[in-house]
Amino acid sequence: MSDRTATLHLADPDRTCAFAQALAPRLDPGDTVLLSGQIGAGKSHFARCLILASLDTPEDVPSPTYTLVQSYPGRRGEIWHSDLYRLGDISEIEELGLIDAFSDAICLVEWPDRLGDAAPPSALRIRLEAPSRDHTRLMHLDWSAPRWDEKLKGLLDDRP
Ligand SMILES: Nc1ncnc2c1ncn2[C@@H]1O[C@H](COP(=O)(O)OP(=O)(O)OP(=O)(O)O)[C@@H](O)[C@H]1O
Ligand SMILES: [Mg+2]
Structure with missing residues (x-):
């Protein structure tokens, strides 16, 4: 599998939200989006927009800073939002149920470097940078699984 990459310029939080909202209806159980970037880069903002766009009934989408994972009943399947910044030990990943969720749910993972080898190779990797x-x-x-070519079609036009 060869790696594919794209870069988008997002002028403000609404742009980031619009991309997340557009991606939301294309995600299926078994799809994982790994969200990396510095503190305050916008990972939770992206995840919140994506989750809210996927819910039939709006609800609070807090950052799972302390709970580490939070799940939501998305229209296309359960959505797991995870923030692994405070993960103590790699063994917690299994205990949290994340390994199963990678195959059964739509997963959004902040601080995915904490996953080590447990990161799904078929994930879409998104890194937010505040220059x-x-x-x-x-x-x-960036991604290597071919399914993302289709899912990202039309979303990668880089208009500022
Ligand atoms: N273009 C942008 N895209 C996303 N967020 C932006 C943008 N411009 C400004 N922001 C602001 O940056 C902040 C990002 O906060 P957020 O909690 O999403 O960061 P984070 O990457 O999840 O940080 P942490 O590592 O602490 O979880 C928000 O207040 C958001 O409004
Ligand atoms: Mg966050």
């Missing part, structure tokens, strides 16, 4: 102190973000995407 300056304003609201601009660069979104770097």
Whole structure:
């Protein structure tokens, strides 16, 4: 499998949200999106927009900073939102149920470096970068699983 990459310029939080909302209806159980980037880069903002776009009934989408995982009844299947920043030990990943969720649910994972070898190779990797102190973000995407070619079709036009 060869790696594919794309970069989008996101001028403000609404742009980031619009991309997340567009991706939401294309995700199926078994799809994982790994969200990396510095503190405050916008990972939770992206995840919140994606989850809210997938719910029939709106509900609070708090950052799972302390619970580590939070699940939601998405229209296309259960959505797991996970923030592994405070993960103590790699063995907790299994205890949290994340390994099973990678095959059974739609998973959004912040701080995916904590997963080590447990990161699904078929995941879509998104890295958010804040190059300056304003609201601009660069979104770097990469994937090797062919399914993302179809799922990302039309979403990668980079208009600022
Ligand atoms: N273009 C942008 N895209 C996303 N968020 C942006 C953008 N510009 C500004 N922001 C702001 O940056 C902040 C990002 O906070 P968020 O909690 O999403 O970060 P995070 O990457 O999840 O951090 P953490 O590592 O602490 O979980 C929000 O207040 C959001 O409004
Ligand atoms: Mg966060």
